[in-house]
Amino acid sequence: MSTALTGPSAELGIAMRHGVLAAFREANEGELLRGRKLELIALDDGYEPARTAPNMHRLTQEMQVLAVVGNVGTPTAITAIPIAEKTGTPFFGAFTGASALRKAGTPDVVINYRASYAEETAAMVDALIAKGIRPEEIAFFTQNDSYGDDGFFGGLAAIRNHQAVKISSVAHGRYRRNTSHVEDGLADLLLHQPLPKAVIMVGTYGPCSKLVRLARENNFHPQFLAVSFVGSQALKRSLGEQANGIIATQVVPHFNSELLLVRQYRAAMRAHSPDVPFSFVSLEGYIVGRIMVQAIDSIEGDITRSRITEALEALGSFDLGLDTPLTLGPDDHQASGRVWPVMIGADGCHPVSWEGVDHE
Structure with missing residues (x-):
C-alpha cells in the first residue's frame, strides 16, 4: 500500500495498515493459503498525490508486488490507478468512496x-x-479537491431527488487539502440564507474539527454530520465534548458489535497489536485484508496479478460474518453498499438508527 503514515491524515493510514496486517497475520498463522505467506509493504505518501506516484512505481515495478491494497484517499487513488492499470496490478480496497x-x-x-x-x-x-x-437548509463543508467534490455532488443528487434546486442555492464551504484554513468556508455557511440547520462534512478530521469548534464559538449550532473518511474517533479526540451529537456514517459495523466478523477482528487485533485501540478504520482494513485472503486462498498454482483480479471477481456472493452477504463479480466491483450511522457521545461513538437522528 501507499498510504498516509505521516501528516494530518496519518491516523487513517496507520489504522488501515494495522487492520490489513492483522488479517494477514491471522492467515499466515492459520491453515489458509496452502502454506504460503502474505507480506504487506507500506510506503508513506502523506496523503499527497505527488508522493503517491513514485511509491506506486516503486511497488509495482521495482518490488513487483502482486497487489496494492488499502490505499487511503481519493486524490492519491486518482494518481495511483493509471499506474496500477498500466502494470496490471490489482488495486483493491482503497479507503475512499469516490466515484x-x-x-x-x-x-x-x-x-x-x-x-x-x-x-x-x-x-x-x-x-x-x-x-x-x-x-435548502442542508449545507456542505468539503475539501477543495476530487474527494470533496464527490461527496458534495453525491449529496446534491440526493437533494434533487426530493426537490429541484440550483447548485448556487446550496450552502457550500470549502478548504484546501492538508491545511486547516476553514475560516472562509465557515463564512460561506454563516452568510447563507436561510442559515443551515445541518452541515455535511466531507473532509479530514483536522479541518472538520476546527470548523465545528469555530462554529460553536460563533453561536452556530447546526446538526453536523461527517462521512466515514473524516474519522469519527479522531473527531472525538480532537473536539472532546464539542463533538457530542455529531452523526458520522460508517461503511463497517461498530467495532464493538457481536457480529462474527467483528469478533474475529478484535481477536486478530489483540494478537497483532494489543496496544492499538479498536476503530472503524482498522476494522475496514481487516475486512479488506480478509477479502484478499479469501481470494488468494482460492487460487491453485502460481499466484499472479491477473489471477488475483480474477479470483476477486469470482468470489460472487460470499459471507464473511457481517450478517449480510458481500458480492463481487466481473460486473460488480464494489463488495458492499451498506452504510451504518453512529452518533458521537460523551463516551465514544454509538450505533444509532436514522430515525434517532435529530437536529438542534
Whole structure:
C-alpha cells in the first residue's frame, strides 16, 4: 500500500495498515493459503498525490508486488490507478468512496470493498429531510479537491431527488487539502440564507474539527454530520465534548458489535497489536485484508496479478460474518453498499438508527 503514515491524515493510514496486517497475520498463522505467506509493504505518501506516484512505481515495478491494497484517499487513488492499470496490478480496497473508482470505464484492476460517498451522503440527506429539515437548509463543508467534490455532488443528487434546486442555492464551504484554513468556508455557511440547520462534512478530521469548534464559538449550532473518511474517533479526540451529537456514517459495523466478523477482528487485533485501540478504520482494513485472503486462498498454482483480479471477481456472493452477504463479480466491483450511522457521545461513538437522528 501507499498510504498516509505521516501528516494530518496519518491516523487513517496507520489504522488501515494495522487492520490489513492483522488479517494477514491471522492467515499466515492459520491453515489458509496452502502454506504460503502474505507480506504487506507500506510506503508513506502523506496523503499527497505527488508522493503517491513514485511509491506506486516503486511497488509495482521495482518490488513487483502482486497487489496494492488499502490505499487511503481519493486524490492519491486518482494518481495511483493509471499506474496500477498500466502494470496490471490489482488495486483493491482503497479507503475512499469516490466515484472515480466506481464509474463506467474504471479500469478492471480497481475493485472496492466499501460503499460510495454518494451512498453515504444520500443516506444523510434522506434522513435529514425525513426529520423535517428542508433541502435548502442542508449545507456542505468539503475539501477543495476530487474527494470533496464527490461527496458534495453525491449529496446534491440526493437533494434533487426530493426537490429541484440550483447548485448556487446550496450552502457550500470549502478548504484546501492538508491545511486547516476553514475560516472562509465557515463564512460561506454563516452568510447563507436561510442559515443551515445541518452541515455535511466531507473532509479530514483536522479541518472538520476546527470548523465545528469555530462554529460553536460563533453561536452556530447546526446538526453536523461527517462521512466515514473524516474519522469519527479522531473527531472525538480532537473536539472532546464539542463533538457530542455529531452523526458520522460508517461503511463497517461498530467495532464493538457481536457480529462474527467483528469478533474475529478484535481477536486478530489483540494478537497483532494489543496496544492499538479498536476503530472503524482498522476494522475496514481487516475486512479488506480478509477479502484478499479469501481470494488468494482460492487460487491453485502460481499466484499472479491477473489471477488475483480474477479470483476477486469470482468470489460472487460470499459471507464473511457481517450478517449480510458481500458480492463481487466481473460486473460488480464494489463488495458492499451498506452504510451504518453512529452518533458521537460523551463516551465514544454509538450505533444509532436514522430515525434517532435529530437536529438542534
